[in-house]
Each structure stands twice: as structure tokens, then as C-alpha cells.
Amino acid sequence: MHKTAIPLLFACLANSASADWTAEWQGVWQHPEPIHSPTSVDVARSATGHVLAALAVGHHGFNHAALVRFAADGTFDWLREAVSGETIGMSALGDGSRAAIVDGSGADGARIQVRAYDLATGELAWSDTTRVGRFVGGAHRTATASNGDLLVRASDGGDLVVLRYSADGTPLADWRWSSGQALASADDILALPDGGAMVAGRGAAIGGGYLTVRFAADGAVVFTDREDGELGNPLGSPRLAAVSDGIVVAGAPESRFGVFKAQVWKLSADGARVWTHALPNPAGDFGSLDTAGIATRDDDVFVTLAGNPADGFRLVRLDGADGAVLHDAHGGVGGMPTTLVQATNGRFLVGGFDFIDSSGHVGARIAEFDAEGAPCRASANLGLHGGVAAAGDGDGWLTLGNGAWIDGVGSEALVARYDASAPCERGETVFTNGFDATPARAPQARRDLAL
Secondary structure (H helix, E strand, C coil): CCCCCECCCCCCCCCCCCCCCCCCEEEECCCCCCCEEEEEEEEEECCCCCEEEEEEEEECCEEEEEEEEECCCCCEEEEEEEECCCEEEEEEECCCCEEEEEEECCCCCCEEEEEEEECCCCCEEEEEEEEECECCCCCCCEEECCCCCEEEEEEECCEEEEEEECCCCCEEEEEEEECCCCCCEEEEEEECCCCCEEEEEECCCCCCCEEEEEECCCCCEEEEEEECCCCCCEEEEEEEEEECCEEEEEEEEECCCCCEECEEEEEECCCCEEEEEECCCCCCCCCCEEEEEEEEECCEEEEEEECCHHHCCEEEEECCCCCCEEEEEECCCCCEEEEEEECCCCCEEEEEEEECCCCCCEEEEEEEECCCCCEEEEECCCCCECCCEEEEECCEEEEEEECCCECCCECCEEEEEEECCCCCCCCCEEECHHHCCCCCCCCECCCCCCC
16 A cells, blocks of 8 residues: 655644744545545554554444554554444553554443554454443543553443453453442543552433542552532533642533533542632633643643633643642634643643634644643644644644545545644733632542442
């Protein structure tokens, strides 16, 4: 098969005051079917130096989970796919020489399929279809344990579950915690350095609250936490991030005004509640505001927020000690953010989309912030139609999205790399700490749930 790596010729302008932000390279997949429709799921640099892309691909009336390998410079290498459920995740295995694609659906008792590939050859190393559970969308669907095992978050009735496999494909005992509710969803997973993991989820839509559980390396439950917000109704998907002295969780429970109300709460290493803080909303009490990504640096917390598209890509920095808002910055592009990632130099990238015409079509957007959370660069000209998946790549960024739709063909999956080291040239903070009149709550005792 012919292999190509296509350099970008278009300029990425944040606005008239900033320099062009052009990708270092762009790679295009090659799909064997003449008509195909991809949706971006995840992108990452493997330990072997390759760029891996996970996509949902529609053709012949079925959804497929695809793993695509590109060379270090974006040259297409190979594609592997299989008929799949609607939810897809990707993780490295063992020493990083293999990668797993996991798929399933949101139905109770649905099959969860795992396929692991050797990244050097593209050969199927192992597969498993013996596990079942609800496998829904969310921030992270899978994780790599500190020993290289594969962790898959799922739910079974009211139980939050971690399905586990060794790197060579041996099924391991599940980790499981019962919420005591009839139905719960597992929405995010975070592998911990001690070999354990955190799982965040949601209970029943009415009164079920946000649920967080920490598992030890042996599967024992270390602690659980519940956050109800004002009404107990969990709306936005929860998101997890680690700090040196605990865990932070972001979510958006329903407010007493019936809208998403974004907030963040911090748990100590033993599960005690340290603080809980509502996030600043320029639309006021009646405007919905969800969290779209969370990250940490030097134990401070950075959250990107999805509210009114006119508010654009925002990055809010919270003091990790008490949850106070340190600053709230605007990235220079409008639209709805969907992801937040970090580079090794501390910079942040917010990815998302905005409407580009009156027919409802959307185009991808990215906004870069420096390590302190101040705006750096932005681009509304990625050449991607739809949303964007992104990942930190050393001192750069990887993006994954779709090219323009072509009648009778579909669209092509495009991967690109941007630098994260050029000088920051634009942007200003749009809100200050005084904007948010909601004080951080005082530290609270640990709140364990029924085990």
C-alpha cells in the first residue's frame, strides 16, 4: 500500500493579532472501503514512537472499532478494525509494545470486546469477548495500570466495576463496588501509582448523585465518596485528576434552577473531603455550565468549561489548597470545548468545535494556554470537520479529526502534530477571582457510602 505524509499548507490563525500556527505535519489514513465515515476517539504517541489513532468507523451499515498506526512523521502504516459497539477506548499494554482497543455499549449485560495488537507488526496478539457490562462514553474509558495491566471501567446494575487483563491477555479478577442503587454508570477511570485506581460515576438520574470509589492494588475499596450538589441529580459526566495529596473530581450536578452547575471537589488520599467549589458562570444562575476537562499542575487544578458557545474556550485555574479561583482565561476562539490535555512543558491544550454554517455543520477548534493557564495561541482553521481528539506529545500536540465530507465517499481521518514551544503572543484573562461569589466550602469529614 502506498504510504504518504502530507505537510500542511494552510495557516492557522488565532486572530489578526497572532502569528500563524501551522502543523509540523499531517497524516491521512487509508481505508480499504470506498465509502466510510470515521469518528475520532483518541490519539496518542506509543512507547515505540508511532502515533496511534482510535476511531469509530461506519460502513456497510455497521460500526467498527479501528486502531490506526502512523509513523513518527505521520506517514500511514496500517489499520485494523472489527465490528463493534458504539463506545470505544484505547490503552497501551505492558511495556508499550502492544495496544488494546476496547468496545461495548450502554446496555446492561452487553458484550465488552477487547483486542490487543502488536504495534511492530499489526498482528492480533490476543482478544477476549467473555466480559459483559455497561460501557458508556466519558472522559477515559480505559487505563493502563502501573504494572502494565489493562483496566476497563464498566458498570453492572448499581455496581461500579473495573475489568482487568494482564498485558498478555489473561483475564484477572474484577474490582467491584456496589453503590446500593439499582443503576449506576462508570464514567471515568484513573490509574494510580500504587497499582490501584479511581473510578468516578453517576448514580440514578434523579437523586443518585456523583459516586467516586478508590480501589487498592488488591481490589479492596479504600474509600468512597458521594457528591449531590443542590438536588442530588448528576448531569454532566464526572472527570478525575490526581494531585500529590489526593484526587480532584469535576462534575455538573443539576442546580435548583434546573441547569448544569459546574463544580470541582477535592478528596484527600484517605477520602476526606477537602473542599468543594462551584465554578464561575458568566451566564448566571439560569445558564447551563458543564465541565469538559480537568488537569493538574503543581497541585493546582485547571478546568475547561462548556457553556454558552459565545464564551469560547475557557480555562479556569483553582488553588489546590482551598479551591479558590486564581484566574479564568479565554482562549481566543468561540465554541464548545470537549477535551483538555497537557504537554510535558506544562502547557495546556483545549480542543472542541464550533458551528461553521447555518446547516449545523461544525469545525474543530483548539486553544493553547501556557503553564500558568494564560492564553497562548488558538486556531479555528484546522481543516477538520466535526470535533477533535487531542493528546500531549512531549513538547507538542497531536490532533485527530475528520477532513471535509465528500459525497459518495465520506470523510478521511487526519492526524497532525503541532509544536507547544513557540512564544505565547495573545490573550487576556476575562474574569477574576471576585467574579465568583460562591465561597469554597470548609473541609468536611469523609463520607463513605454503603459497601
